[in-house]
Amino acid sequence: MTIETGRETARETGWDSGRDADQEVERLRRWRLVLGDAGADGTGCALRGADAARDGALEALYGQRPQPRSGRGVREGGGARAAGLGASAPQVARWLGDIRRYFPSAVVQMMQRDAIDRLGLSTLLVEPEMLEAVEADVHLVGTLLTLNKVMPETTKETARAVVRKVVGQLEERLATRARATLGGALDRAARIARPRHRAIDWDRTIRANLKHYLPEHRTVVPERLIGYGRAARSVRKEVVLCIDQSGSMAASVVFASVFGAVLASMRAIDTRLVVFDTAVVDLTDHLDDPVEVLFGTQLGGGTDINRALAYCQSRIHRPADTVVVLISDLYEGGIRDEMLRRVAAMKASGVEFVTLLALSDEGAPAYDREHAAALAALGAPAFACTPDHFPEVMAAALEKRPLPIPDMAEQR
Incomplete structure (x- = not known):
């Protein structure tokens, strides 16, 4: 059914006025876009032009069942559709161009994430032409960091350019407010x-x-x-960012690296950045360049929070002037009781201890509720924090005020 025949059919079924008929056609058009090919017979509406192109882009992604992470195709049968992106890089690049043409940026980023998850396209992201075609965002950066070890050298420079672009956008968004908020907290502490x-x-x-x-x-x-306040010739505060680099924490690693660079640029704060899985890596020497920090991470693997906190504890020089920020979903693979004893010891020595289940725009992730409750009992409640709220949390910690904890019910 074209638009004209749709309007004629609408009138025949009782839609007398042209306006009502147009509204009915528009309603059928929208339902056809929502339902895809499965709804074509039900609506009797055929799409043309830009609508057909949008429908084709959606059908290629959502019209088939998810493929394995390996990137291999779905077996024939079982209701899987023949249409799709396939494993061809040129075909995928064309599809990426289509969705950027027909959908807004936020929708493009969501569709890219779905394509990576549903169709196993991660392996194609190691090709430079693919990276140049995608819409860069925090989630893409996380995927690239996961693939970092398997990338060919010809792709790494393109990947760095993509990561640097996203990091630059995040710094522009977050740095000014963070410096102003934290600078005010330091000034108040120095009066x-x-x-x-x-x-x-x-x-x-x-x-x-x-x-x-x-x-x-x-x-x-x-x-x-x-x-x-007296001119600070020496550092007044120490901040230790201790970041879980398991695969589920990818967005948090990106935001924490940006904030680490911002904190390190402030003369009155001595910043240390530590990432961990079952091993611990100190990336403090790279804090002048958050892109280097990110490429120093290795997303995935297990989790040993106790070992990471032991390392951080050994680097604390002035407990009463130190803030430790643990960013983790708390699925501990190390020694749980020892981890809790370390947190209790740090707090008893005067350290301000902050536990963030996530530092991202996505709310609270899945997390170990038993460990979160145990930390809360020690006076270190665990909560998710958005990047925009993080400066307020840090300011409160630096001033030893109660933390502005969001309502956890709203984060689920």
């Missing part, structure tokens, strides 16, 4: 309560005493003086 006359910060002092303004005298009575 002098009883300053000498030359050290009085009159701007802050006046604002803090406005409630003591005397209108008849047109003056403010400064009952509380606020002084400038």
